[in-house]
Amino acid sequence: MHGLGFVSGLLGLMAGVLGGEQWVPFSLPWETSPEALASARFLLDAPAGKHGFITVREGHLAFEDGTRARFWGVNLSGAACFPPKEVAEKVAERLAHFGFNLVRFHGLDSGWGGASLFDPRFKDTQHFDPEQLDRLDYLIAQLRRRGIYVNLNLHVARRFTSADGVPEAEWLGYAKFCTIFHPRMIELQKQYARDLFTHRNPYTGLTYAQDPAVIIVELTNENSLLGGWRSGFLRGKQTSRPTNTTWTDIPPAYGAELTRQFNEWLRQRYPTREALARAWGEGARSGGEQRLVNGDFAQGTEGWSLSQSKPAAGEWKVVKEGRDGRPCARVDITASSDSRWHLMLTQRKLTLQKGMKYRVAFWAKASTPRTLGVEVCHDGPWRGYGSARFSLSEEWQPFQFTFTAPEEDDSVRLSFHLAEALGTVWLAEVLFHEAPIDGLREDEDPRRGTVRRLEPEEFASVTAARFRDEARFYFETERRYYEEMSRFLKQDVKVRALVEGTNHNYGLPSLWAQSLMDLVDCHAYWQHPSFPRQPWSRTDWTIGNSPMLDEPQRSTIAALCRSSFLGKPFTVSEYNHPFPNEYGCEAPLLIAAYAALQDWDAVYF
Template sequence: VQTKPFPFSLPWDDASATATSVAALNPAPLTSQHKLVAKNGHFHDATGRRVRFVGMSIGAAAAFPRKADAPKIAARLHKYGVNLVRLHHLDAQWATPNLFNSKGRYTQTTALDPQSLDLLEFFIAQLKKNGIYVDLNLHVSREWLPGDGFPAGKLPEFGKVVAYFHPKAIALQKQFATQILTHKNPYTGLPLAADPVLALVELNNEDSLIGSAGQAEALPLAIRKPLEDGWRAYLAKKYGVTVALKKAWSGGSSLGQELLKRGSGAWIAEMQEQTKLLVTSVSAAGQTNAPTGPVLHLIPEKIDTTNWHLQLHQTGLTLETGKAYTVSFVAKASAPRPLYINTRLHQAPWSMVGLDASVGLDTQWKRYSFTFVANGSVVPGHCRLSLLLGDSTAAVFLGEWSLRPGSGGTALASGQSIELENIALGQVSGSPAGVDYTHYLMTVEAAYCRALKAAIAQTGCTASVACSQASYGGIAGAYRESKLDWVDMHAYWQHPSFPGAAFDPNNYRIENTSMLSVSSGAGVLDGLAMHRVSGKPFTVSEYDHPAPSEYSAEMTPLIFAYAAWQDWDGVFLFAYETDRSDKITGFFDQQLHPAKLGFLPAAAALFLRGDLVPASLTISLTVPVSKVPGLKGLGTDYAFWSLAQTRFVQGSLKNAPEKADATAFLTHRASIRFESDPGPLALGIQNLLPPTLSAPGFVWDHKEQQVRVHSPASKALIGKLGGKATRVPGFVAEVAPSARNFAVITLTARDGKPTEESAALLLTALDKAENPGLTWNAERTFAAGAWRSGPTQLDVPTATLQIVTKQLNVTVWALDGTGQRVKQVPATLENGTLTLAIGPEYQTLWYEIVAKS
């Protein structure tokens, strides 16, 4: 019996109609009857059929494949059940081609490159032919350039933040939307605006003015002026005169005892990898608006591309859950730069405990203040205040640092007033001034959404529109998206970090653990679920467990089972490249990764057919719209379900959770609803449906480190399976012990019938997949040569399986990388139970189980 890994690759152009094909799940080609609309919380086509998405992000150069390759790529996607492609990074400077220049970097973005557009439109036509919708991303990484009429000056990467408020940037985005939506595709005969292939439009990928407000302060004056003018007009309209503003901003509770220590010795520098920080004390005497007392001079002598690799902490702090605190300081920099500040645990799991903000320092002294509520797993004596300095080598000067209980008021800087129209941009905070600033930024984002959506509508396009991902802006981001057509999120389990250059394939770190190894909670899944807005379709348009993780096999069946359990509308894996290769080519490779793509036939069947009935227990968080700015200002990102101000409304229901913690998101379907007048609920969580007595189809077992999925036609066993028998109704897997005891096994009825009645089953079983020749470090957080060699190799479990069946005569086949039968597998059928043994001797992750006629 072979026990070593064996080569197994998935051909890049395979579209064969074999046992691994689930092409029949999606109608092809797309016609007018398949045009989508968002209604009643889900997507439906013109026939009334509900449409769920198994999606792939395809971006940058991969979105412009050669015409000889495009039909093959689209057909392969169709085979694996993919019915939506997210067209991403079409505007990337670093990609060749991109939509503005087929040869690479561009100097203007007012005209589309004809060659690039031709390749893109041909690819879209092939997707349409194969029943695959398109999600069009309008602004992802487009830069704002002098060639487009922008003044020279350092702007945020990928044009972020500025996209929301600068009139020129908004005009360029409207122009681009009009250009790409109205151009007649010569291969379909339709402009994209009128083509049923276009399902979704995203305005602005991973961007929030509210969530990145600190960057706005550091923008060149000519760029930030429209934002400043709008802020001053907002204050004038709300307060009229400075006296009224000062009275409102002076409110808040009195501040308690100082929690921070004075003196430079009170701070601890953290320098990871090769970074270096020099900390000295200087005098600021005589400088305009300078702080009193000691001033720290922080000189980042060496940085890398990861800002948290260079930090300064005060540790040993005690914060109380649900209590308000105010952090304030006076600072400037030797050159404009960002400064990130947060409060978090000073021990594992190092989670945030309330404050996560940034400011844009310039060369003038300025006072900054943030009021937040401590939340999360606060451990007395083990919290810290941290400054993140690894973004820039510009020196920082810091004085009058303070952390005190309470939510004190905010004083206007000397000489500033409504009448003089010179009040500076503020900070997103829980203070009265911070709440005003948060609400102002919300109005700016809302105006941006209205303007772009109107421009899209003018083209005749009726595709569903979202702005950005709901977590970008915290609860204010979720509210922003609630006013649009659908809600979207992103998540990565253990995204790599890079101690050197960003995305260096040869210098990275990953944590490399299973998501099922967490002692409680739901990994990254609860962070997704809490952003689903009631009454709106919900998708996750980027999801991945990046390579070379040794636990990538859990990714695809886990996310699609959870999405079905929560009754979501789509998951798009990130990302599908179009290389011709026989190996895993990078961190986010989907198309050539057997541990990810190999489970897609099973996951697509489960999700698209609706095999797994959604959770019958349902909870919803009701939020008054008027409270949103204040909740965001208090720093409640990813914590707004568990605030002290949130009360659970249990009523007479039994089995209701005591609180909406991460475990509740595993047992309940979750949503958030924004209401102008929620009545007696105020800010509260309620059970919407009574529990049922039936066994749940999705079980996350923290003790066993397993997820078990059961539905009539689809079953999955994921996690620590070795050395024990693991079962769901109708299916038992006894996996032999191994060094990792990790395995993922799915059983799928290809004909959609209950597995015990099905005459055609697909069995998928895998431990891990990786390229040969990689060399792990001692901690298994870095593998040298991870992408060097091929073909990819598989480790598969040795197991004895029992499948309940009503069939009388069954044959089992081991399949190759296209799903063709290559070897018969011995099996016995006695008393309605099929028993078979699988293992590395069959050199596959796929088995076809078929009844003889």
């Protein structure tokens, strides 16, 4: 009863304060006293490194003296890795106060926030900035004193320059995918790693290679050839400097180099062209007949219509402006819409046979670079069967995609979605037919370097043997990169930390390659922001706003559990339910509970 009386009195007091609008300011102070009662500092075992170097025992992180090692971590990114010394002490104190015992130094090479390890006085990215390096050293020493360990990332967002001796540097963005296979880039990564890990921290007296507080080295952030291949980022068809510096197609010079390496790999695997043709030949077939009416527009507009829904608007006609003066459709988009299907050039009354593979192929160009969506679907109510999106340029280019029909349907339409931007689009030589299944094509020979690498739209139109060989090539290239970099770090530079490859589930072959390293790592975000118009815009973004507890099968926990590997330590080096999701408070409790249940080794926010 006394407890109930206390609660009643407290509620009455609160009602009186609120009723009188006597609001009391509340804030979490930046600085806290080491003697504060609400502190998790007692969980730390200072100084970091006191139990010896990190090792792996029975599939988990452990120290040399046998102590099991588990970590509750946080990320510092870009300029946050290089605070002034007076701020570094406060950062270390705050992290210790909240019980964090591991910091991931992310984007040392990035320039995010206006600072990186690279000295701006040089045109290349091969010289460290002495001031920034000193700030990093001091911060790590402060963390170390308080029992907080370190994860150092190598390649994250390095902006290679022409002075580094790499081709088409201005088109590279963060150089994802290229860093895994390009010889010069691998050489530059080794140099960077040697310079960083042989550097002696003046505040600890230790090099980073020999500091037991440095427990993990991450080779490359969210980077996989297999993931890039599936996502269409290995085409090598860039025609201009990309606006998205993170996820973008590799430049043409790198596409040519990757194709060269693939043809060399085939030459090593198959003694003759005939042997390769036999290996890839099972299941090959020619394509079926054209299923469209007037796919070449030789009969004017017959068979085609332009459907419009407000606010989108446009007009179309058939003109002789195609390749070699052939007929083509010209669509002038005069009003756009956020819904790209509000303006569609369409052909209806098509049919599909269940289980059959079909191909859509066409040529297209645009008045200015833009995206074009193409879809095959049931003609009302909508039910999608196959679709793709393509990047158009001002030059004619061929495009195609394939799909397998999931059901019989005699009311199908093919549509080109045009409403998302103003301008003009030209379409020509449109083909819709039963897809050919290609083995080795007549004009391909690995000894001439002419075997083409597949784009995602072609995956369903080649034999299983051809697809698997290219996937194996990417897997072996990725594995070789991991093993070469790990061997260099451990044997040449004498790094004592554990080495991880990358940190995302790009499919089982990629996980297999990652599992050959000391540990497996992954990232997960519940309802990550999306950027509808400008990549990584600070103002133009949306997020979902629902609790993860309501959708367990789609949860980050389910995805992460599919990424751990038997016999390997498992860590989650990026995790969040991004602000301003109103249910974000569930994040630390859920990830901590399931990490404990699954016996993971580290979680970072």
